[in-house]
Amino acid sequence: MQRLIQRYPDSTRVNHWIVALLFLCAALSGLAFFHPSLFFVSALFGGGPWARILHPFLGVLMVLGFAVLFAQVWRENLWTKLDNEWLRRSGQLISGHEDGMPPVAKYNAGQKLVFWVSAICLLVLLVTGFVFWRPWFADAFPVPLRRAAVVLHATAATILILSVIVHIYAAIWVKGSVRAMTRGTVSEAWARRHHPLWYRQINGDR
Amino acid sequence: MPSLQSLDIAARSATTAPSPGVRRLPEVAKLIDVTSCIGCKACQVACMQWNDLRDEVGVTRGVYDNPADLTPASWTVMRFSEVESTGEGGAPKLEWLIRKDGCMHCSDPGCLRACPAPGAIVKYSNGIVDFISENCIGCGNCVTGCPFNVPRISKKDNKAYKCSLCADRVAVGMEPACIKACPTGALQFGSKEDMLEYGAQRVAELNERGFTKAAVYDPQGVGGTHVVYVLQHGDNPSLYHGLPADPHISSWVSLWKGVAKPLALVAMVGAAAAGLLHYIKVGPLEATDDEEPAREHDETV
Numbered sequence: 416m417q418r419l420i421q422r423y424p425d426s427t428r429v430n431h432w433i434v435a436l437l438f439l440c441a442a443l444s445g446l447a448f449f450h451p452s453l454f455f456v457s458a459l460f461g462g463g464p465w466a467r468i469l470h471p472f473l474g475v476l477m478v479l480g481f482a483v484l485f486a487q488v489w490r491e492n493l494w495t496k497l498d499n500e501w502l503r504r505s506g507q508l509i510s511g512h513e514d515g516m517p518p519v520a521k522y523n524a525g526q527k528l529v530f531w532v533s534a535i536c537l538l539v540l541l542v543t544g545f546v547f548w549r550p551w552f553a554d555a556f557p558v559p560l561r562r563a564a565v566v567l568h569a570t571a572a573t574i575l576i577l578s579v580i581v582h583i584y585a586a587i588w589v590k591g592s593v594r595a596m597t598r599g600t601v602s603e604a605w606a607r608r609h610h611p612l613w614y615r616q617i618n619g620d621r
Numbered sequence: 622m623p624s625l626q627s628l629d630i631a632a633r634s635a636t637t638a639p640s641p642g643v644r645r646l647p648e649v650a651k652l653i654d655v656t657s658c659i660g661c662k663a664c665q666v667a668c669m670q671w672n673d674l675r676d677e678v679g680v681t682r683g684v685y686d687n688p689a690d691l692t693p694a695s696w697t698v699m700r701f702s703e704v705e706s707t708g709e710g711g712a713p714k715l716e717w718l719i720r721k722d723g724c725m726h727c728s729d730p731g732c733l734r735a736c737p738a739p740g741a742i743v744k745y746s747n748g749i750v751d752f753i754s755e756n757c758i759g760c761g762n763c764v765t766g767c768p769f770n771v772p773r774i775s776k777k778d779n780k781a782y783k784c785s786l787c788a789d790r791v792a793v794g795m796e797p798a799c800i801k802a803c804p805t806g807a808l809q810f811g812s813k814e815d816m817l818e819y820g821a822q823r824v825a826e827l828n829e830r831g832f833t834k835a836a837v838y839d840p841q842g843v844g845g846t847h848v849v850y851v852l853q854h855g856d857n858p859s860l861y862h863g864l865p866a867d868p869h870i871s872s873w874v875s876l877w878k879g880v881a882k883p884l885a886l887v888a889m890v891g892a893a894a895a896g897l898l899h900y901i902k903v904g905p906l907e908a909t910d911d912e913e914p915a916r917e918h919d920e921t922v
Binding site: 508510590609 | 756873
């Protein structure tokens with residue numbers, strides 16, 4: 416049995432899965448109103464009116480959960496010069512060639528992008544969502560603002576869903592990643608291969 | 622009100638398949654001749670009575686408008702506008718313009734386009750736009766979709782309400798309640814064709830009386846409406862309590878409900894499909910146990 420390295424403490428993992436579950440519920444209940452072909456999804460939430468009632472609460476809880484996650488990991492997601500280089504060569508990685516990629520610390524540029532795009536989208540979703548939240552807040556805002564808010568809300572939701580698809584696929588694609596968020600650990604080989612700078616950092620050697 | 626089987630449906634909210642529509646009814650219209658209106662509000666009372674609506678008793682605002690605005694229980698209200706202008710010889714003139722406000726029953730209804738709940742808003746083939754309250758989810762998109770600021774959401778049940786043009790009466794060959802109550806003939810009801818013809822007659826009469834800018838208000842920006850006005854100042858509809866001169870469905874609504882949503886949906890499905898194809902073609906990235914820290918060997922399998 417190979418050596419395992421702790422990547423996420425219990426608190427981060429639990430928080431991540433709370434946010435993930437809330438995302439799933441908020442996304443599904445929102446998609447029900449997104450396109451007629453998806454309205455049937457509202458049945459999962461007890462029908463149209465219930466999906467409409469629950470959706471904003473699910474969304475706000477998700478944002479609160481993400482805020483905690485944000486506080487836990489934002490430092491390691493700060494953009495560096497190496498990230499530009501990584502992004503420039505990302506095509507090579509996508510075609511399956513990881514060798515020759517710039518060394519990565521705890522997060523690569525793709526992970527950082529998913530993180531920041533999600534954070535910005537959630538902020539937009541939160542602000543615009545309040546603008547047309549019935550029955551409590553919508554009446555406080557003028558109609559033209561509500562029209563724009565609905566479109567911005569749906570746009571941010573689309574971008575967020577797309578980045579989550581990328582996030583989930585990346586976890587499936589890079590073998591050994593899922594256990595980082597389930598058990599909290601990764602193999603030494605995984606860390607060396609995909610995050611060499613982080614690996615060196617936690618081992619204290621160069 | 623519940624959907625009426627005797628009226629075929631020309632358009633249904635959040636529905637992509639065709640609605641029942643083998644019968645084709647002539648398009649109807651209500652004509653509101655504001656130049657014959659005396660502001661008696663018999664139409665408001667008739668509307669309350671037929672639709673069994675009793676609004677809460679409000680307070681006076683110092684004007685004749687009562688209630689002050691459309692509400693979930695007041696589907697039509699008389700709007701009184703005091704307009705100062707110059708009459709013959711430049712003498713100041715005060716005009717009291719009275720407009721019966723309510724749903725315009727657009728040919729291209731912004732409410733119906735914006736609504737995400739299947740069948741909560743229908744346009745019958747005779748042109749009447751109706752809210753099927755049992756399908757309403759209370760999101761308020763109809764309010765923002767409407768270019769005339771008409772739908773109102775009830776605080777009691779979170780459903781949207783507005784004038785139904787008495788679709789239930791029209792379905793059985795009767796005229797709307799407001800028409801029946803009007804004592805001056807300011808309200809007329811019939812086929813849209815007949816109403817436009819009657820409106821043109823009224824405009825000609827008004828022209829003779831010196832109202833050279835009189836016109837029928839049937840705004841083409843929303844495909845025409847099934848409630849049309851005869852206005853003595855047809856060149857300036859906004860005099861009548863801000864009736865929009867050229868109403869359109871907001872481009873925010875038409876953009877999103879038009880091309881953007883299907884595109885976004887395709888993008889989401891496309892992203893998931895791209896992931897699957899990538900996994901099949903390129904395969905996963907794996908880190909093997911025996912791998913050297915120097916990362917020498919090629920990872921592709």
